[in-house]
Amino acid sequence: MNIRDDKKIMFVMGVSLSVIVLAIAILAFGTTSSAQVFLSLGLIVAGLLMFAILLHTATKPETELVADERVTRVNEKAGNSAFWLVLISITILFWSDRVWSIGVELVDLYYAAMVVGTISWSVLRWYYNKKDVVVG
Amino acid sequence: MNTRIKELRARYNLTQEELAKKVGVRRETIVFLEKGKYNPSLKLAHDVAKVLETTIEELFIFDED
Numbered sequence: 001m002n003i004r005d006d007k008k009i010m011f012v013m014g015v016s017l018s019v020i021v022l023a024i025a026i027l028a029f030g031t032t033s034s035a036q037v038f039l040s041l042g043l044i045v046a047g048l049l050m051f052a053i054l055l056h057t058a059t060k061p062e063t064e065l066v067a068d069e070r071v072t073r074v075n076e077k078a079g080n081s082a083f084w085l086v087l088i089s090i091t092i093l094f095w096s097d098r099v100w101s102i103g104v105e106l107v108d109l110y111y112a113a114m115v116v117g118t119i120s121w122s123v124l125r126w127y128y129n130k131k132d133v134v135v136g
Numbered sequence: 137m138n139t140r141i142k143e144l145r146a147r148y149n150l151t152q153e154e155l156a157k158k159v160g161v162r163r164e165t166i167v168f169l170e171k172g173k174y175n176p177s178l179k180l181a182h183d184v185a186k187v188l189e190t191t192i193e194e195l196f197i198f199d200e201d
Contacts, residue, residue: 063162065162066161068180
């Protein structure tokens with residue numbers, strides 16, 4: 001497995017390690033107020049997350065990360081399908097409540113939209129990206 | 137749709153990765169293009185044709201049906 005070590009990768013690595021060092025310094029030399037501890041822990045999590053994403057990115061060739069026209073079309077196609085799925089699921093929930101009074105609250109519609117939208121967009125994006133689907 | 141990308145790429149001794157880098161797309165996109173599973177934009181078709189020193193008509197072969 002090749003890990004790229006170009007300028008961009010090294011820069012982000014420097015930033016992520018600096019964030020972690022800064023957080024440890026705040027923890028070590030700062031006061032013990034809960035806000036400061038919370039900030040430090042948040043910074044550590046953010047730094048580690050950034051480092052993990054960086055490692056994942058560094059193992060991929062540069063051309064695999066370009067958001068080219070095919071990727072854009074795949075995203076748009078997945079977004080369009082996800083939009084209709086969200087609309088259909090909310091409509092079904094809404095009319096089910098109107099007809100059978102199943103007790104659907106407004107907040108349930110928010111959750112339905114969020115869950116259906118996120119999951120369907122991710123799955124469709126994967127599907128359109130990996131499968132031999134002619135996008136055009 | 138059939139393409140002659142693979143054939144011309146081999147003639148110029150280019151890998152999919154190198155061609156992708158030259159035209160600014162992902163390697164995956166070149167794979168799909170070679171398989172005829174992706175309809176490129178006019179710009180991408182032009183860019184690929186330019187790199188392979190050919191014309192769009194020579195590069196992409198459309199079935200009449």
